Amino acid sequence: MGMKKIVTVCLLALAGVTGMSAATRSNKTEVARNLDIFNALVKELQLNYVDTIDAKKSINTAIFYMLDEIDPYTEYYSSDDQEQFNMLSTGEYGGIGCVITKGRDGRIYFAEPYEGTPSQRAGVRGGDVILQIDSDTLSTKWDVARTSEKLRGPAGTVVKVRAMRPYVADSIVTFEIERAKIVNPAVTYYGTAGTDGKTGYIALSAFTDKAAGEVRDALVDLMENHGVTSLVLDLRGNPGGLLESAVQIAGLFVPKGTEIVRTRGRGALSERVYKTIRKPVAPDMPLAVLIDGGSASSSEIVAGSLQDLDRAVIVGARSFGKGLVQSSRTLPFDGVLKLTTAKYYIPSGRLIQAIDYSRRNEDGSVARMPDSLTTVYNTVHGRPVRDGGGITPDVVVESPKINRLLYNIRRDNWDNDFATMYAASHDSIPAATEFVVTDSIFAGFKRFIDPDKFAYDRACDSILKQLREAVEVEGYKTPEVDGQIDALETMLHHDLEHDLDVNREILNELISDAIVRRYYYQKGAVANSMRYNKALHQALKLLENREEYCRILNLR
Known part of the structure; x- marks a missing residue:
């Protein structure tokens, strides 16, 4: 309770500095006055508060809430967080190279060792439960962050x-793992696709300082050694990264000197224009770009600029809508502030930012810009496109709807736990591109899920409970009404085995992904997922139909 009071008081002291409109216009005297108040407040708490307080934790909490009031992307990294900050831009860190997760039983698991890293070479397997790290014995109180730090x-x-x-x-295994510099590849997979194998496929997961080079190398290899004549660039689930990396990747497909994006900050002289500076690798190759709601920031710069330039057909679902640019500033004691310094505008002149954080509702909440308030812009060939709300694909492919059954299976790692059991009794499986979930495997999965342990918060049950309560409150409760609700409840009674069968198509994808990762790691999982990838299938179909491809882009 004491910590909560401390944070609240800190926030009140900072209120004059942190309000969006007030902060940007406060004069130096007002800022200095509020900082003096905050300094005096912290000093009094340190000297006179009834309990001992952690000053560093309290102040960091106040900083977090202050920045959170501005926007979600302005962040403070203390000296303890430097490795995390560097990893965002480089994809590098010192460690063993393994994803860890907390299971539904509260224990920490190795979820997936990365191929070729110290953890994989040492023999770590997905599903191994971590019992001890050096002299520290883990308990259910340990979280992922603490374990990762160790x-x-x-x-x-x-x-x-x-x-x-x-x-x-x-069951007890011991590993002595020599840590190394772990470099997470930005290109998680590339290869050929399509009925004739002449379409290349590149999956890009992040825009690090090495991403452009990785995409270039993959593209050159596909062209020179596999004879591809068209390409699918997959940016789904890619949250972005370095703006410069986005410009370089877009530059692989458009003429040298082409404007990709321009940024504008607060000052009139703050505008910067980013153009491609190298000769393109594939300036004329038919190109499709896959996006979804997880594609943000630099992903939207690449997809949006190629759409505005009529250089690629965009396929999938509407992107996230992040049109803000962050820059880093060094702070005292090795701290770093990553703050929003500009908005970016793609070639048609549109800003695709979905939320204006400077305009909040009375309760402090924010909302996406409605489509009715967006403005129409035009691509190079005159196609209408809109600002606000992200990038709308030229060809929309709806994502599958995730119900509560599927959500609970993923949340509680039932698919991964089943894969652990499967891998324990199967030394090998077919190639990643050939592995499928057979009837026998699916039957095993259904048997694996224990109905008594499966947390299944059924939507129908919740709605029926609310209906019963509403009927009583509204005065409609009668034996006849109760009987009708009882009858409806009987009709909607859930049968777990039935529900699993109904959702088999999506469950096949989840189970297949989990099992393939146990044998072929991340690359194998991407290769296996291509068979289920509806957006990819639509893009391949489009690239094989050049007449339709040219029609969409208004190419003559």
């Missing part, structure tokens, strides 16, 4: 991990 460290140092491997006889 596993990370300078390259060349050794960490000793004791783990329990489920579903095997000798």
